[in-house]
Amino acid sequence: MLNKLKASLGIGAAKVDTVLDSIEVFQGGELSGTVNIVGGDVEQQIDAINIVLNTEVKVETEDSTSYENFSLGRIQAVDAFVIQPGETKQVPFRMLLNDETPVTALNALKNQSHVWVETTLDIDFAIDPKDRDFVVVKPLPVVAKVIEAIEASGMSMVKADVEKGFLNGNTFASRSGCYQEIEFRSGGFVNTKEIELSFIVEGQVIHCLAEVDRSMSFRGDQYISFSLPVNASDSDISNAVSRVLSV
Known part of the structure; x- marks a missing residue:
């Protein structure tokens, strides 16, 4: 007993x-x-x-x-x-x-x-x-290449965390009730730029919602969404990233 x-x-x-x-x-x-x-x-x-x-x-x-x-x-x-x-x-x-x-395998200053x-x-x-x-x-190879392209533009990955809530892109939406934000920041002192990327896997497609914030912009946060197949070509990835960087 x-x-x-x-x-x-x-x-x-x-x-x-x-x-x-x-x-x-x-x-x-x-x-x-x-x-x-x-x-x-x-x-x-x-x-x-x-x-x-x-x-x-x-x-x-x-x-x-x-x-x-x-x-x-x-x-x-x-x-x-x-x-x-x-x-x-x-x-x-x-x-x-x-x-x-x-994704947890990230080289962020604050992961x-x-x-x-x-x-x-x-x-x-x-x-x-x-x-x-x-x-x-x-990260899947296509996601890793998107991240590499952002960093190759001169931006640094400064933070990654998981938020409670839902994402909505133009043609996709999250379902789990949480989403990851991977934050990048430019090195400028005056006109700084921040980009936050969130990825969603859906079968053989990777969706991405990018939130872009410029410190000297009066337009507020801008949102760009895109989708890529898991076997996307380098040119497709470059074109998608260019849309984000051009905001």
């Missing part, structure tokens, strides 16, 4: 450790790995193994800014089972990334974009054991 009470408090309870086959994945790619469970001091029923893909989003109101965890998707890896004291169990899994999962997998054992009347594994989300 004492062991059961201690297990309900997380002492001597089952433990979970998720091992990813690779911590690196491209936008729109798939994560895979194995959930390792080790039984504790007493028999316990595991009602589910929940694997959740998370990011951190910025929430802005009129008078404050806060941050909260945001779920981009989840899977239940296995049905209910009982694990005996000291027993080990391995459960393989595969999870497709949400198309709007933010606030983070993505992780959280694994939870669902145990009745007990503290659920958890494990967190961070993931490196790499």
Whole structure:
């Protein structure tokens, strides 16, 4: 009885450790790995193994800014089972990334974009054991080339974060409830220019919404949206970026 009470408090309870086959994945790619469970001091029923893909989003109101965890998707890896004291169990899994999962592999001066997998054992009347594994989300080649073209114009990537809300381009819209902003800034002291890029993967197409702000402009923020196939030519990418830079 004492062991059961201690297990309900997380002492001597089952433990979970998720091992990813690779911590690196491209936008729109798939994560895979194995959930390792080790039984504790007493028999316990595991009602589910929940694997959740998370990011951190910025929430802005009129008078404050806060941050909260945001779920981009989840899977239940296995049905209910009982694990005996000291027993080990391995459960393989595969999870497709949400198309709007933010890119984390960015060379920004201030990179606030983070993505992780959280694994939870669902145990009745007990503290659920958890494990967190961070993931490196790499830009697809076409996205990387857009970023390189912006930087080649003389602009520096200064910040990347994830906002809570929705995007609307001319022919596309976001659906997840959050979106990433990758901010670039020119090196001028007087007439500075800022560009914020947000990307959405949709099958074999990459959508981009660019917000352009010039410090000495009286027109306010300007928005340019474009879409490129994942196998876009260098000339198509150059033309799209030129539209953004010309604003």
